[in-house]
Structures are given as C-alpha cells and as structure tokens.
Amino acid sequence: MQPRCLKEVSQACLSGCCPSPILGFSEPLNKISKPRSTSATCRQNFAKTTTSSIFPNTHFTNPESLPSLQESFNGFIKVYPQYSDTYQVDQTRAQEYNHLAISNHTCLDYIGIGLFSYAQLQKHDSEKQIPPSASASSPPLPSPPQNMHLPFFSVSYKTGNLKTQLLHGGQESALESAMKKRIMRFLSVSENDYSMVFTANRTSAFKLLAESYPFKTSRKLLTVYDYESEAVEAMINSSEKKGAQVMSAEFSWPRLRIQSAKLRKMVEMKSKRKKTKRGLFVFPLHSRMTGARYPYSWMNIANENGWHILIDACALGPKDMDSFGLSLIRPDFLICSFYKIFGENPSGFGCLFVKKSTVPLLEDSVSAGMVSLVPAKKTFRLLDEFSGTDSDFEHLSKLGLQEDELDSSNSFSGPISSQTMHSGRVEQGETSESQTTGTTAKQEASKTSEIVESGKSAEVMRQENGILEIECRGLDQVDSLGLTRISNRARCLINWMVNALLKLKHPNTEEIPLVRIYGPRVKFDRGPALAFNLFDWKGEKVEAPLVQKLADRSNISLSYGFLHHISFSDEYEEEKATVLEKRVNGAKGTVTNKRKEKAGLGITVVTVALGVLANFEDTYRFWAFIAQFLDADFVEKAKWRYTALNQKTVEV
Incomplete structure (x- = not known):
C-alpha cells in the first residue's frame, strides 16, 4: 500500500489545470510582501532561509508522518513567494503537455530542451494532411492513422568528412536549413561566426570532433567532469589512439568542488x-x-594559455545561453543536444558547432556520426496514393527534397530509441543510435507532405516570403518564459527537494540520515540536478539500480551514474576506503594505465534532474517515494510484490 501522502498527490492539482485557489496557478498568487534587498544579500541569505524555514526543527522518521501535498505546498510558497511568478509554466504544462497529467508520470531522468510540444504532435496527428499549396487537380493524400504518435522528422545516418562538410556544406534540405536557423537563433549563435552539423546524439558529436581534431600537433586533452560520461569516454578513446595525453580535473570530497590548484597547474x-x-x-x-556549477573564468584562463575551448552545453537549462556571454568567450567548439517532446521518448539529435576560423585547423577524416534530418516515417499508405506525377515531385521538392534525393536509395533510420544504457547506467539526456532500416527515397519523399499543415496554428513547417520556417513550440515557450522566470523556478524546486530529503532520518538509530547527497546541497546558484544514495537503518547502501526500478513502479523516472575523479584530503583519508568502489561492468578491456585505474574508482549514485516543466507536485511525489525507504521492510515487500505479479525478482 502507498503511504497517505502519495495517495493525496492524485487528489490535488498543482499543474494549473484546476481552479484551486491555492494550488492551481490559473492566476498569480498573492505575493507575500518582503523587504527589498540587493542580489548579493539574497544570495547570502538564500541557504539560511531555506534550511531554517522549510520544516524547521523537524525530522521525518516514518513515511506516514510526512505532511500532505497541500500542507507542503503552503509552506513552500511562503518560503519562495517568487515561485508564484512562474504560473505561466504551469499553464503551459497543462495546455501543451497534458500527457504528463494523464499518465501521472514524473520525469526526472534527463536534462534537455524539447523542440515540440505534445499538443503540437496531437494536432499534427488529428488534422488532415492536405498541403495548402497542392493544386485542386492533385489527388488528396490520406491522413495517417490516428494512433500513430511518431516524431515530425527522423534522421538518416551518413558518413563523411567533417572538415569538408563545415567548409563547403552539402546538399541541405529546406527542413535541415530551417531547423538549423531555428536552433542557432535559440542559442544566440551567429551563422557568420560558426558552422554547424547535425549528429546522431551527444556521443557522436564528441567522437566526431575527436577524430578530426589535430591531436598529433595539439597533443593534450583536458576534461572537467565529475561523472563518467559515455560521450567523453568516446572522445578520450579516439584521442588516445592519435597519441594524445589525457588529463582530468579532480573534485574534492565531500562537496565535489573543482581542485583549483591542480586544474590551474594542468592548464598552465x-x-x-x-x-x-x-x-x-x-x-x-x-x-x-x-x-x-563551475566558474566561467576557467575558459578564459585556458584560452590565455593557448588551448582550444570546447563547451559542452548539453546540461545547460533553457535560456542559460542568454546569460552565458557566448560573444565574450567565443569557444572554438560547442556541443548541445535537443530531444523532441518532453515526457515522451527523449529521442532527438546532437549539434556540433565549430568556429569558422578554427575549421581549417581540423584534419581530414572520414567518420560516421553526422546525420541528415528527413521527414517522419509514419505510414506506407501514402506511397500507394502518391501519383508520382511531375506536379507531385515539384511539390515535394518545394518541401525540401531534391530530385537526386528522390532517385537515390539511401538508408533511413526510424525514430531514435530511448536513453543510452552504458554499463548498466543511463546518461541523462543522451539518445542512442537506432538500427538503420532500408527504405527507398521515393518512399521518404512521399511522406514529406505529412509535415505541412492546413491550419496555421498547428503548422510544423510553413513558408513565408519564400523562406521555410519550422514551428518549434517547445523552443518558443522557453523563449517567452525568459531566463529569470525559468531560473527562479528551478532554484526554488531543487533547493526545496534537497532540504526535504535531508529531513528524512531512520528511527531509533540516533537519527541516521536516509539520504546522502554528493556535491552542493542548498545553494543559490546550484544547478537543477542532484546525485545521492540511500542507506538503510544499518548504514548499508541501497543499490542505485534497485532504487531506479522501484521508482519506475511508482511512475517516477530516475537514472543513475558513476561519480569519479574524486580527491580526498588527509582529513577524509579513512572515509575514502569506505566510500569509493570499483566500477562494475565498465569499459571493455583491462586497465592498462594509471589514468584508467583512477577513473575506475568512484561512487555509483542515483541522479535526478528537474526540467523546465517540473512542478512542485513532481518534487513532492519524488520525496514521498524516497520516504518509503524509511520502512525497514520496504525493499523486501517490493521484491515480494514483483514475485507475486510473476515478474522478475529484483536483484540487489
């Protein structure tokens, strides 16, 4: 049975879709007046106010003792009155992403930015696919099946020379050109300064760059990651094959801050x-x-000491690029990724940006990893109805496919699969390369008409003044919300979550904490991600994969990863032996050098991330789920339920 607090979640609504005067944000809440203060004072007082005002002088030792969702929200909004200014996010979530409420699904398993909204997809699937530019004599194309919810585009894998592609470009469809312009506008990246290619995912972008970067002359690779990343490992493996010297920043225990002295020594x-x-x-x-969060000054120091700079922007929140100051830092390379629809299969693509003045320095290398964007594969019935006349092909060409594309037989990949599993762990926000399936280009061409809508409000692609544009409603929503509103919302939610987790203590054991957090705790400028582990009343760690599986049964998506490059001072030397563990099911092959041996020591942790659409109910449901581990028999009961339902027993 679920504890009382989890049951009450389903009876209250914080998403803005109900008229509750307290919980529903159909209108802004009445703000609690507070004296004005400077930004510096706010930062100084933020942590103190959070820890002293949220459940003050209280510890929870029983999952049944948690306050209700409504009570918790009332206390939350008193501490964070600025949260009421973000009611537009709740309205957007209710109107454009109703699938989250219908499925009662809490998505805390990846960081990223969605291109399209779910409402946009629904409207696209429900309306008849009749191109407005089609002539009256052309036979109407049939609408796709109503139950097929596939993305608006897919990717076609291609092998090529990255340097040549960046210097001279290639045959680019109107779909790709429009998507590229929209993304560069969203990131505030100038087409005059940077060239861009689409990649299959984040990992492909890192590997593609490593295979073209001149490591034979610029021999060093220096990374700043406190966790194991499949993308970074792919870059390291490729660079080592070219003779690069690989170095990594270290992070001091227990808050995992950058070891500044060591990093500066490597940079200089x-x-x-x-x-x-x-x-x-x-x-x-x-x-x-x-x-x-890491100081941007490290990029200036690296630049002054003669390094090429690669910025990994995949973990940036929406609108973070507005505060980043790209025009001031001007990195040589920038990698980011986008998924299609929040709360759905988080598939999408990666983007690799290269500063035009840096492109000539790259080496010629024929590599896989680049992709082309192609219309979505939805139904083969369109092919049967497609007449193949000159007027039809002329119309398809206007939609973005050239004549040589119509006659070729390039392979086509279906929708990209869900998150990449690497060594049994999920890397947040990553998408995997799906197996390519053969399909003729004429079949693909016949599907381009699916992208054009008859209604302006539901358009995915439209042509204005001869220029094709794509409506990415997800990006438009983020643009309209703005940096301040999005940042304030995430700051309130993540810090409430951290504080609430630290209030959970095991009973009758001198209040041993249930949760151990790695990295920053309550902090004004922390990011909206959290790494932690759970420990039972005997102090034994609950394995991260088990926590993930049990969360999934509660309709909560979490992930887990591996923290490494952790440095222990003499003060924590004894703790080091009990904290660090050897990586299990790590990279293939035996450890052959000290770097790999050191990277193989770390901590497997549970991770959560709050996206732009996260609300208080999401954080509360997660907190209530974690509180169930206060019950000493919770894990055993969960295993029994698996067996009773004829499912596989969860292995610890």
Missing part, C-alpha cells in the same frame, strides 16, 4: 610546441549529475 602546463595550441580543453559549465 608549458608546451614544447610554441606555435601550436596546447590541446583541447573540454568544459561542461556545470555537472549534469551533481548540479555543481
């Missing part, structure tokens, strides 16, 4: 080759697992 390390860059400095801005 003298190079024998004075006329070339020292190598590639890979900087993620903040950790997608712990939420730790």
Whole structure:
C-alpha cells in the first residue's frame, strides 16, 4: 500500500489545470510582501532561509508522518513567494503537455530542451494532411492513422568528412536549413561566426570532433567532469589512439568542488610546441549529475594559455545561453543536444558547432556520426496514393527534397530509441543510435507532405516570403518564459527537494540520515540536478539500480551514474576506503594505465534532474517515494510484490 501522502498527490492539482485557489496557478498568487534587498544579500541569505524555514526543527522518521501535498505546498510558497511568478509554466504544462497529467508520470531522468510540444504532435496527428499549396487537380493524400504518435522528422545516418562538410556544406534540405536557423537563433549563435552539423546524439558529436581534431600537433586533452560520461569516454578513446595525453580535473570530497590548484597547474602546463595550441580543453559549465556549477573564468584562463575551448552545453537549462556571454568567450567548439517532446521518448539529435576560423585547423577524416534530418516515417499508405506525377515531385521538392534525393536509395533510420544504457547506467539526456532500416527515397519523399499543415496554428513547417520556417513550440515557450522566470523556478524546486530529503532520518538509530547527497546541497546558484544514495537503518547502501526500478513502479523516472575523479584530503583519508568502489561492468578491456585505474574508482549514485516543466507536485511525489525507504521492510515487500505479479525478482 502507498503511504497517505502519495495517495493525496492524485487528489490535488498543482499543474494549473484546476481552479484551486491555492494550488492551481490559473492566476498569480498573492505575493507575500518582503523587504527589498540587493542580489548579493539574497544570495547570502538564500541557504539560511531555506534550511531554517522549510520544516524547521523537524525530522521525518516514518513515511506516514510526512505532511500532505497541500500542507507542503503552503509552506513552500511562503518560503519562495517568487515561485508564484512562474504560473505561466504551469499553464503551459497543462495546455501543451497534458500527457504528463494523464499518465501521472514524473520525469526526472534527463536534462534537455524539447523542440515540440505534445499538443503540437496531437494536432499534427488529428488534422488532415492536405498541403495548402497542392493544386485542386492533385489527388488528396490520406491522413495517417490516428494512433500513430511518431516524431515530425527522423534522421538518416551518413558518413563523411567533417572538415569538408563545415567548409563547403552539402546538399541541405529546406527542413535541415530551417531547423538549423531555428536552433542557432535559440542559442544566440551567429551563422557568420560558426558552422554547424547535425549528429546522431551527444556521443557522436564528441567522437566526431575527436577524430578530426589535430591531436598529433595539439597533443593534450583536458576534461572537467565529475561523472563518467559515455560521450567523453568516446572522445578520450579516439584521442588516445592519435597519441594524445589525457588529463582530468579532480573534485574534492565531500562537496565535489573543482581542485583549483591542480586544474590551474594542468592548464598552465608549458608546451614544447610554441606555435601550436596546447590541446583541447573540454568544459561542461556545470555537472549534469551533481548540479555543481563551475566558474566561467576557467575558459578564459585556458584560452590565455593557448588551448582550444570546447563547451559542452548539453546540461545547460533553457535560456542559460542568454546569460552565458557566448560573444565574450567565443569557444572554438560547442556541443548541445535537443530531444523532441518532453515526457515522451527523449529521442532527438546532437549539434556540433565549430568556429569558422578554427575549421581549417581540423584534419581530414572520414567518420560516421553526422546525420541528415528527413521527414517522419509514419505510414506506407501514402506511397500507394502518391501519383508520382511531375506536379507531385515539384511539390515535394518545394518541401525540401531534391530530385537526386528522390532517385537515390539511401538508408533511413526510424525514430531514435530511448536513453543510452552504458554499463548498466543511463546518461541523462543522451539518445542512442537506432538500427538503420532500408527504405527507398521515393518512399521518404512521399511522406514529406505529412509535415505541412492546413491550419496555421498547428503548422510544423510553413513558408513565408519564400523562406521555410519550422514551428518549434517547445523552443518558443522557453523563449517567452525568459531566463529569470525559468531560473527562479528551478532554484526554488531543487533547493526545496534537497532540504526535504535531508529531513528524512531512520528511527531509533540516533537519527541516521536516509539520504546522502554528493556535491552542493542548498545553494543559490546550484544547478537543477542532484546525485545521492540511500542507506538503510544499518548504514548499508541501497543499490542505485534497485532504487531506479522501484521508482519506475511508482511512475517516477530516475537514472543513475558513476561519480569519479574524486580527491580526498588527509582529513577524509579513512572515509575514502569506505566510500569509493570499483566500477562494475565498465569499459571493455583491462586497465592498462594509471589514468584508467583512477577513473575506475568512484561512487555509483542515483541522479535526478528537474526540467523546465517540473512542478512542485513532481518534487513532492519524488520525496514521498524516497520516504518509503524509511520502512525497514520496504525493499523486501517490493521484491515480494514483483514475485507475486510473476515478474522478475529484483536483484540487489
């Protein structure tokens, strides 16, 4: 049975779709007046106010003792009155992403930005697919089956020379050109300064760059990651094959702050080759697992010391690029990724940006990983109805496919599968490459008409003044919400979550905490991600994969990862032996050097991430789920239920 607090979640609504005067944000809440203060004072007082005002002098030792959703929200809004200014997010969630409420699904398993809204997809599937530009004599194309909810586009994998593609471009459809312009506008990246290619995912972008980067002359690779990343490992493996010297920043226990002295020493390390860059400095801005933010000044220091700069922007929140100051830092490379629809299969693609002045320095290398965007594969019935006349092909060409594309037989990949599993762990926000399936280009061409809508409000692609544009309602919503509103909302939710988790203590054991958090705790400028582990009343760790599976049974999506490059001072030397563990099911092959041996020591952790659409109900449901582990028999009861339902027994 679920505890009382979890049952009450289904009876209250915080998403803005109900008229509740307290919980429903159909209108802004009456703000609680507070004296004005400077930004510096707010930062100084934020942590103190959070810890002293949320459940003050209270610990919860029983899942049944948790306050209700309504009570918790009332206390939350008193501490964070600025949260009421974000009611537009709740309205957007209710109107454009109603599938989250219908499925009662809490998505805390990836960081990223969606291109389209669910309402946009629904409207696209429900309306008849009759191109407005089609002539009256052309036979109407049949509408797709109503139950087929597939993306508006898919990807076609291609092998090519990255340098050539960046210098000279290639045959680019109107769909790709329009999507590229929309993304660059969203990221505030200038087409005059940067060239861009689409990649299958984040990992492909990292590997593609590593295979073209001149590691034979610029021999060093320096990364700043407190967690194991499949994308970074792919870059490291490729660079080592080219003779690169790989170095990694270290993070001090227990808050996992950058070891500044060690990193500065590596950045300022003298190079024998004075006329070339020292190598590639890979900087993620903040950790997608712990939420730790890193000072931007490291990029300036690296640039002043002759490094090429790669910014990993995949963990950036919506509108973070507005505060980033791209025009001031001007990195040589930028990698980001987008998924299609929040709360659905988080498939999508990666983007690799290269500064135009840096492109000539790359090496010629024929590699896989680049993709083309092609219309979505929805139904083969369109092919049967497609007449193949000159007028039809002329119309398809206007939609973005060239004549040579119609006659070719390039392979086509279906919708990208869900998150990449690497060594039994999920890397947040990543998408995997699905197996390509053969299909003729004429079949693909016949489906381009699916992209054009008859109603302006539901258009995915439209042509105005001869220029094709794509309506990415997800990006438009983020643009309209703005940086301040989005940042304030995430700050309130993640810090409430951290504080609430730390209030959970095991009973009759001198209040041993249930949750151990790695990285920053309550902090004004922490990111909206959290890494933690659960410990039972005997102090034994509950394995992260088990927590993930049990959360899934409660309709809560979590993930888990591996923290590494952790540095222990003499003060924590004894704790080191009990905290660190050897990576299980890690990279293939045996450990052959000290770097790999050191990276193989770390901590497997549960991770959560709050997206732009996260609300208080999401954080509360997660907190109530975690509180169930206060019951000493909760795990055993869960295993029994698995067996009773004829499912596989969960292995610890």
